[in-house]
Amino acid sequence: MNQGKEKNFVTRLGIAIGGVVNKFYSAGRETIDITIKSILPFMAFVSMILGIISASGIGNVIANTISPIASTLLGMLVISFICAIPFISPVLGPGAVIAQVVGTLLGAQIGMGNIPPQYALPALFAINAQVGADFVPVGLSLGEAEPETIELGVPAVLYSRVITGPIAVLIAYAASIGLY
C-alpha cells in the first residue's frame, strides 16, 4: 500500500519533470527554427544590400539626401504621412521588409553620426506607419470576423493610419526627450 503510493508519487514526479523539460526543449527548438528560417536569411540579405551600398558610394548619396530629412521632426512627420497614405500603405506593408531595410539604413546613418541618436525613437514610428496595412483581411479572418466586418474594417484601419501615423511620431518625439 505504502509502496504503491510512493511509486505513484515517483511516477507523477517523473511525468511532471518530463513535461517541464519537454517545454524547455520545444522552446529551444522553436527559437532555433525562427533563427534559421527567418532571422539569418534576413541578416544575409540586408548585410549584402548594406555592403553594396557602403562600398559603392551610394551610402554617401543616402547620407546627403535622406539623413537631413530624417533628422528633423517635420521630415519624420512627412515620412510617416507618406507611409500611411491608404493606397501606398498596403504596398509598403508585406513582411515589414521595407520597414526593416529602411530601419537598417537609418541605423547605419545614426551610427555614422549623420542623424542624432535621440531621433531613433520617433524614426521607429515614422518608418512603420504602414505596419500590417497589407494584412488586414487575413488578420481579421484569423480573429474570426464576419465578411461584412472585413469589408468596412479594411478602409477603417487604412484611414485611421493617416491620423495616427503622424501622431505616433509626435508622441515618440515627446517621449524621446532626455534620451541620450
Next chain:
Amino acid sequence: MEFIAGLANGFMELFKAGANTFSGWVVGIIPLVVILMTAVSSVIKLIGEERVYRVAQCATKNIITRYTILPILAVMFLGNPMSYTFGRFVDEKYKPAFYDANVSFLHPVTGLFPHANGGELFVYMGIAAGVSALGLSLGDLAVRYFLVGVVVILLRGIVTEKIYLYMCKKEGKEI
C-alpha cells in the same frame, strides 16, 4: 592584366563590407536573441495558454484594457501571426480596432521580447544597431519603444473604433 585584377579586387571589396556586417550581427545579436527567446518562450509554455485566455476574456470589456492589455497579452504569448486569433474574444464591432492595436504592437515589443516577432526583428534592430555603434546603451530605447508602443496602440484602437463605427452608421449597417 593588372586592370582585370584591380576589377576583381574591387568586386570582392563590394561583398567584403557586407560579410563584415553579417559576421558582426551573427556574433553580436544572434546568441543573446536565441537565449532570450528560449527563456521567454519556456516561461510562456509553463504558464499555459488556458490561463492567458481567462485574463484576455476579462480584458475585452473596457475600452482601455481592450486596446492595451489584450493586444499586449496576445503579442507576448502567441506572437506573430497567432496573436490575431485573440480577435475572437472581442465583439464583432471592435474587431478592426483590435486588429489595428494588435498589429501595431508587433514591432514595439521586439526591443524587450524578441521572441514575439522573430521574423521582423530588424525594424528595431536596424536602428538599434546604429545607436549601439555610437557606444550608447539600448535599454532606455527598448523600454521607451515599448511604452510609447502601448500609448500608440491605445490611440490607434480608439481612433479606428470611432472611424469604423462612423462608417457603419453611414452605410446604414446594423452593429
